[in-house]
Amino acid sequence: MQSYPAYVINRILTAVLSVFGAMLVIVILISLVPGDPATVLLGPLATPEYAQHFIAEMGLDQPVHVRLWRLAAGFAQGRLGTDVISGQSVNTIVAAALPHTFALAFAAMALACLVGIPAGVWSAVRKGSAGDTAIAMVSVVFVSVPSFILGIVLLVVFSIWLDWLPVLGLSPSASLRDAAIRMILPTVALALGWIGLIARLVRTSMLETLGQNYIRTARAYGLREGLVHYRYALKNAVIPTLAIIGMGFGRLLGGAVLIEIIFARQGLGSILYDALQARNFSVLQGTVFVVVVIFIAVNLLTELSYALFDPRIKFSRR
Amino acid sequence: MPHTTPCSRRAILAGLAGLGAATVLPVGRAGAQAGRTLTVRIAREVQSLDPPFMTGTTDSNIIRAVFQRLLAQKPGTYDYELDAAEAVDQVTPLQIDFKLRPGLMFTDGYGEVTAADVKFSFERFARPNAEGKMSSYAADWAALVEVQVKDTHSGSIILSKPSPSLFEVVLAGTSGVIQSQKAVEALGVEHAFRPVGSGPYRVAAVEPHRSVTLVRNPGFTAYTPDFETCQLLYIANPKTAELALRSGEIDFTELAVDAAAGLDGVDGITVTKRPGQRFIWLGMNMQKAPLDNLAVRQAIRAALDVDQMILAGYQGNAPRLNTMIPPHLLGHWADAPVYQRDTARARELLAGAGVSLPLTLKLTILNEPAFQNMALVAQALLQEVGVTVEIDQREAGTFWSSGKGESGQALELFILRFNANPDPSYNARWFLPQQIGDWNWQRFDSPEFARIQAESGMNSDRASRVEQIIELQKLMDASASMVWLTNDVFALGYRAGIAPAFLPDGNNWQFSHFKAV
Numbered sequence: 073m074q075s076y077p078a079y080v081i082n083r084i085l086t087a088v089l090s091v092f093g094a095m096l097v098i099v100i101l102i103s104l105v106p107g108d109p110a111t112v113l114l115g116p117l118a119t120p121e122y123a124q125h126f127i128a129e130m131g132l133d134q135p136v137h138v139r140l141w142r143l144a145a146g147f148a149q150g151r152l153g154t155d156v157i158s159g160q161s162v163n164t165i166v167a168a169a170l171p172h173t174f175a176l177a178f179a180a181m182a183l184a185c186l187v188g189i190p191a192g193v194w195s196a197v198r199k200g201s202a203g204d205t206a207i208a209m210v211s212v213v214f215v216s217v218p219s220f221i222l223g224i225v226l227l228v229v230f231s232i233w234l235d236w237l238p239v240l241g242l243s244p245s246a247s248l249r250d251a252a253i254r255m256i257l258p259t260v261a262l263a264l265g266w267i268g269l270i271a272r273l274v275r276t277s278m279l280e281t282l283g284q285n286y287i288r289t290a291r292a293y294g295l296r297e298g299l300v301h302y303r304y305a306l307k308n309a310v311i312p313t314l315a316i317i318g319m320g321f322g323r324l325l326g327g328a329v330l331i332e333i334i335f336a337r338q339g340l341g342s343i344l345y346d347a348l349q350a351r352n353f354s355v356l357q358g359t360v361f362v363v364v365v366i367f368i369a370v371n372l373l374t375e376l377s378y379a380l381f382d383p384r385i386k387f388s389r390r
Numbered sequence: 391m392p393h394t395t396p397c398s399r400r401a402i403l404a405g406l407a408g409l410g411a412a413t414v415l416p417v418g419r420a421g422a423q424a425g426r427t428l429t430v431r432i433a434r435e436v437q438s439l440d441p442p443f444m445t446g447t448t449d450s451n452i453i454r455a456v457f458q459r460l461l462a463q464k465p466g467t468y469d470y471e472l473d474a475a476e477a478v479d480q481v482t483p484l485q486i487d488f489k490l491r492p493g494l495m496f497t498d499g500y501g502e503v504t505a506a507d508v509k510f511s512f513e514r515f516a517r518p519n520a521e522g523k524m525s526s527y528a529a530d531w532a533a534l535v536e537v538q539v540k541d542t543h544s545g546s547i548i549l550s551k552p553s554p555s556l557f558e559v560v561l562a563g564t565s566g567v568i569q570s571q572k573a574v575e576a577l578g579v580e581h582a583f584r585p586v587g588s589g590p591y592r593v594a595a596v597e598p599h600r601s602v603t604l605v606r607n608p609g610f611t612a613y614t615p616d617f618e619t620c621q622l623l624y625i626a627n628p629k630t631a632e633l634a635l636r637s638g639e640i641d642f643t644e645l646a647v648d649a650a651a652g653l654d655g656v657d658g659i660t661v662t663k664r665p666g667q668r669f670i671w672l673g674m675n676m677q678k679a680p681l682d683n684l685a686v687r688q689a690i691r692a693a694l695d696v697d698q699m700i701l702a703g704y705q706g707n708a709p710r711l712n713t714m715i716p717p718h719l720l721g722h723w724a725d726a727p728v729y730q731r732d733t734a735r736a737r738e739l740l741a742g743a744g745v746s747l748p749l750t751l752k753l754t755i756l757n758e759p760a761f762q763n764m765a766l767v768a769q770a771l772l773q774e775v776g777v778t779v780e781i782d783q784r785e786a787g788t789f790w791s792s793g794k795g796e797s798g799q800a801l802e803l804f805i806l807r808f809n810a811n812p813d814p815s816y817n818a819r820w821f822l823p824q825q826i827g828d829w830n831w832q833r834f835d836s837p838e839f840a841r842i843q844a845e846s847g848m849n850s851d852r853a854s855r856v857e858q859i860i861e862l863q864k865l866m867d868a869s870a871s872m873v874w875l876t877n878d879v880f881a882l883g884y885r886a887g888i889a890p891a892f893l894p895d896g897n898n899w900q901f902s903h904f905k906a907v
Contacts, residue, residue, distance in 0.1 A: 111790050125522065158582065231637050238637065240634050339599075349786065
C-alpha cells in the first residue's frame with residue numbers, strides 16, 4: 073500500500089508532467105491554427121519585411137522544438153512573454169484579469185453549492201414527490217442549456233424587461249457596490265448549470281446514504297430528521313460531489329470565458345477571445361498556459377484533499 | 391452588564407441574506423449620466439494610440455480626438471478646414487508651406503506645438519521606432535523628402551513627386567497628426583497608451599480589456615466639445631452592446647444590420663442606417679482553371695443576380711454597387727454597366743468555353759451572416775446554369791490570409807470586402823500585379839492597369855485624373871473577374887439626446903463633434 077507522502081509526490085510529479093504536456097500541446101496547436109498573424113494584426117498596409125520581422129518577433133519562424141524550449145524556459149522563469157502589439161508584458165495583462173475571472177468562478181461555485189446542495193437533499197428526502205420531479209426537470213434544463221444562452225435569457229429578462237439589473241458586467245465606476253451588482257447576473261448564469269448538476273449528484277448520494285445502517289440507527293435513537301439529514305447523511309453524501317466540483321473547476325473557467333464575453337466583463341475570457349481573434353499568439357499562449365496551470369493545480373488539490381477527507385481511502389504508515 | 395453582539399450562525403446567515411437582498415435591489419438605469427458623459431461601445435480593444443503604429447478604427451477614432459493636424463476633416467464630409475495651421479499653401483506641386491497658430495499647447499506640460507514637432511511627426515512614418523518597428527502607414531508619406539523648419543511656427547513639406555491626395559487623405563487624416571517630440575521621446579513605449587496631443591480631448595485612463603476614458607482638454611480653445619467625458623467601453627459581443635443600448639448603459643454603438651430593425655421604434659433610441667464606402671464583390675481567380683477562361687468568368691457574371699444576392703445579405707438595406715469606386719467619391723464611374731441576370735447568355739458562354747458541365751467551384755467567404763446569405767443565393771443561381779458551388783466559410787483570421795502565397799493560387803471564387811479611402815488611386819492599388827499573392831486575390835495581372843494607377847497617383851489635374859480612374863474601372867470590368875455587389879451598410883444606434891458625428895464612411899467617428907441635443 074502507498075503512503076500518503078508518496079501519494080502526494082506521485083501526484084505532484086504527474087501534475088508537472090501534465091504542465092509540460094500542455095505546453096507541447098499549446099505550441100503544436102498554435103502552429104496548426106490557420107491564418108497569418110501578420111495579416112490579421114498588421115493589416116494590409118504592412119510591408120513584407122515588417123511582416124517577416126513581426127513573425128520573427130513572435131518566434132513563429134522557429135521550429136516547434138525551439139519554440140517549446142523557449143516557452144518552457146520563459147515559463148520556468150515566470151515570464152509569460154510580451155504582447156508584440158502593445159509591448160506590454162503578458163504577466164501584467166494576465167495579472168490584471170485573473171482576479172476578475174477568479175471572483176466570477178468562485179462566486180458561481182459558491183452560489184451553486186448554496187443552492188444545489190440543499191436542493192439535492194430536499195429532493196432525496198422527498199423522493200418521488202412533485203417537488204422532486206420539478207427539481208429534476210429544472211436541473212436537467214440548467215445542465216443542458218449552455219451558460220451563454222442562459223446569460224442572454226437572464227439579460228433580456230432582468231435587464232430589459234424588468235430593468236432590475238445592469239447589462240454590462242464591467243463597472244465604469246470604482247464603486248464596490250456597483251461592481252457587486254454587476255456580478256449578479258454573470259454569477260447566476262454561470263452557476264445555474266452547476267446548481268442542476270450538484271442537485272442531481274447530491275440527491276443520488278443522499279439516497280444511497282439514507283439507506284445505510286448508521287442512518288437507521290440514528291433514526292432509531294429518535295434524532296430529529298433535519299439533524300439526521302444534514303449532520304449525518306450529508307457529511308458522507310457530499311464527498312463524491314466535492315470531487316466532482318474540484319475536477320469541474322476547469323469546466324467552470326471555460327464557462328467563465330464565455331460569460332465574460334456575453335456580459336462584457338474584464339477577465340481571462342476576453343483576453344483569450346481577443347488574442348485568438350487577432351492571432352496574437354504571444355498573449356494567447358501565455359494566457360492558455362495560466363488557465364492550464366490553474367486547472368491542473370485545482371485538480372491536484374482536489375485529489376490530495378479527497379484522499380484526506382474520505383475515510384475509506386487508506387494509506388500505509390511506513 | 392457587558393453588551394455583546396451576538397455572533398451565532400443564525401446571525402451570520404441573516405447578515406449574508408441581508409447583504410444579498412441589498413445587492414439584488416433594483417438599481418434602475420445604471421447609465422444615468424453625471425454631467426455630460428458620452429458612453430460609447432468599442433468593439434475592439436485599443437492596440438496603440440501612437441499614430442504611426444495604430445491598427446484599426448478604435449485607435450484612429452481616439453487619435454482624431456486627441457491630436458491636432460494641420461488640417462482636419464469637417465464632420466460628415468471629407469472636406470477639410472484649417473486645424474492647427476493658420477495657413478497651408480501648396481507653393482509648387484512639390485512644396486507645401488504651413489504656418490501654425492501660435493500658442494497651441496500640448497497637454498501634460500509638454501509645451502507649445504512647433505514646426506519642429508510637425509517635422510518629427512511626419513518624418514517619423516519613414517523611420518523605424520526604437521524597437522525596430524516600421525509604421526504600417528509609411529506609404530502615406532512615401533513622397534515625403536523632408537519637412538524644413540523655418541521658425542517656431544513655420545515650415546515647408548518637401549515632396550519627391552506630386553501627391554494629389556495628400557491634403558484630404560494624409561494631412562487631414564491620422565497620418566497627419568502632430569505629436570510632441572519631447573513626449574514621444576520621454577515616454578517611449580508608454581506613449582502608445584498615454585498619448586500627448588493638443589486636440590479637444592486627452593486620454594485620462596486606458597484600462598486594458600475594459601475601457602478608455604477621454605476628458606476635455608482645457609487647453610484646447612478652438613471650440614468646446616459638448617461632452618466633458620467620453621467613456622469608451624469595450625464590449626466584444628454585438629448582442630450585449632444592443633442590450634446595453636436598450637438599457638441605457640451606453641449612448642452610442644454600431645449595430646448588426648439585422649439587429650437595427652429590432653431597435654427601430656424603441657423609445658429613446660434612434661437607429662440610422664448609412665451606406666458604407668467599403669466595396670464588396672464576388673471575385674474569381676483568373677489564374678486558376680477553368681476561371682482562367684474569360685468566357686467562364688463572363689458566364690458566372692451573367693448567371694448571378696446581384697440584386698437578389700444583396701437583398702438576401704442585407705435585407706434591402708444596402709445599395710447596389712456596379713463599380714469599384716462608390717458614388718460621391720472622386721472617380722466614380724457613373725455609366726458602369728448594370729449587369730442583369732441572363733441565364734441563356736450564361737449557358738451559351740459556358741458552351742462556347744468548352745468546359746464540361748457541371749463545373750464544381752469553391753466559394754470562399756467570411757463567416758458573417760451577410761456573406762453566408764449572399765453565398766447561398768449565388769450557389770442556387772449558379773446551380774441553374776450547371777455550376778455547382780461548394781461554400782467554404784472561414785473565420786476572420788483564416789479568411790483574411792486566404793489570398794496569400796500558395797493558398798491564394800488555390801482560391802477559385804470568393805466574396806471579399808475592402809475599406810474604401812477617399813483617394814481613388816489608393817483604392818486601386820490592391821488590384822496591382824505586385825499585389826498578387828497578397829491582396830489581389832483575383833490575380834488580375836494587368837500592366838496597363840498598373841501604369842494608369844501609377845500615373846493617376848501623381849496627376850494633379852482633377853479632370854484628367856477622373857478619366858484615368860474610370861479607365862482603371864473599365865479594365866477591371868473587361869476582365870470579368872469581379873462582380874461588384876454593394877458598398878455595405880452601417881447601422882448605428884444611439885440614445886435620444888445624442889447627435890453623433892462621423893466621416894462619410896460611417897466607420898470613423900469624430901467624438902469631439904458629437905452633440906448633446
